[in-house]
Amino acid sequence: MTEALTILLMGAGTAFMVLAAIGIVRLPDLFTRMHAATKVGTLGASGIVLALAVHFDNLGVTTRALFVIGFLFLTAPIAAHMLGRAAYFTGVPFWEGTGVDELKEAGDGGGSRASGDPKSPNAAGEGASRESEDPH
Amino acid sequence: MENGSAIETAGLIVLACLTGSMLLAFYRLVKGPSLPDRVIALDLIAALTVGVCGVYAIVSDQSVFLRPAIALALVSFLGAIAFAYYIRKGGTS
Amino acid sequence: MKYFLWNLLLAFVWASVSGNIAPETLAAGFLIGFGILYFVQPALGPSSYFKKVRQVVFFFFFFLWELFLANLRVAYDVVTPTHHNKPGVIGIELDAETDWEITLLANFISLTPGTLSLDVSDDRKVLYIHAMFVDDPETLRKEIKNGLERRLLEVLR
Numbered sequence: 001m002t003e004a005l006t007i008l009l010m011g012a013g014t015a016f017m018v019l020a021a022i023g024i025v026r027l028p029d030l031f032t033r034m035h036a037a038t039k040v041g042t043l044g045a046s047g048i049v050l051a052l053a054v055h056f057d058n059l060g061v062t063t064r065a066l067f068v069i070g071f072l073f074l075t076a077p078i079a080a081h082m083l084g085r086a087a088y089f090t091g092v093p094f095w096e097g098t099g100v101d102e103l104k105e106a107g108d109g110g111g112s113r114a115s116g117d118p119k120s121p122n123a124a125g126e127g128a129s130r131e132s133e134d135p136h
Numbered sequence: 137m138e139n140g141s142a143i144e145t146a147g148l149i150v151l152a153c154l155t156g157s158m159l160l161a162f163y164r165l166v167k168g169p170s171l172p173d174r175v176i177a178l179d180l181i182a183a184l185t186v187g188v189c190g191v192y193a194i195v196s197d198q199s200v201f202l203r204p205a206i207a208l209a210l211v212s213f214l215g216a217i218a219f220a221y222y223i224r225k226g227g228t229s
Numbered sequence: 230m231k232y233f234l235w236n237l238l239l240a241f242v243w244a245s246v247s248g249n250i251a252p253e254t255l256a257a258g259f260l261i262g263f264g265i266l267y268f269v270q271p272a273l274g275p276s277s278y279f280k281k282v283r284q285v286v287f288f289f290f291f292f293l294w295e296l297f298l299a300n301l302r303v304a305y306d307v308v309t310p311t312h313h314n315k316p317g318v319i320g321i322e323l324d325a326e327t328d329w330e331i332t333l334l335a336n337f338i339s340l341t342p343g344t345l346s347l348d349v350s351d352d353r354k355v356l357y358i359h360a361m362f363v364d365d366p367e368t369l370r371k372e373i374k375n376g377l378e379r380r381l382l383e384v385l386r
Contacts, residue, residue: 021157048190075213077339082220
């Protein structure tokens, strides 16, 4: 019973991890890659750590495993948010299939960029140039 | 050890899959057109390593391998945050 | 809050009477204590504790379900040869007001695959998210407002 559950959790976690890895290679632009890599990968890691907790069935190991899972779920969105925000405001190009961009339409990005970044002279023209900018 | 061997076989298959995933992530790390791409590839590699530590702990029946997983989960987050800060200050090349 | 402390106390009493303070007995004690408190509620005075617990449990399962669905959608798009995602950046008018509420909402949105919170406007009225499947901005906006945000605010307020 324990073995079956361990193998099941381990397999599910690994499936998520493999999906994340395929996603990070196949998806077209940074932001969609981020959807695949950061969250699906975190879920996969949590699955494997949960399998570990089930396998050892021991209080010390279980608490530590839960700590790892809690920490992964606490930090993954923060890291993803900070990276996505940094990438957006430094003008990483979108995939051409991208539909709406309401943040640019709102013209509000300039204000929040200046407030978030003390070196605002550098940031002033970014809203206009972010489509033409090419990071290669 | 009949039950143990089932877990061992599954664990070896899983380790092979994780190694393949790590190669894919390395491809993105080497190729990635912009710096944030490389950073998320690194982040994924860290998550994969946490997974490998966990699977290896199960296969070898040694719970000490959970400790590197804890350390890695803590450190990779700081790395991603530091890179995000650097990208905000610097550039994406 | 008072009910929660009572519940913890009852859990410990149950565990010590059972003779072993293991997580299983503590959990069982917590559940039994919850049931007892539910029955003696008229004697102790009214409280929102039971409603809160129910909302938190509902939110937990709701979020797990959302996580599962979103994962399937992203996974489907990853493994099929053609890309049929249509990413986009949309703004959501926030009902959340305090820093704590906005932070939690942004984190939960970021945690679901397929949506990623990018920025909050300066007047803290609009949260901009990058979503992977924006077939129609209005429906997605409604989905997040009526699903995640409403339930989260229900729990927090």
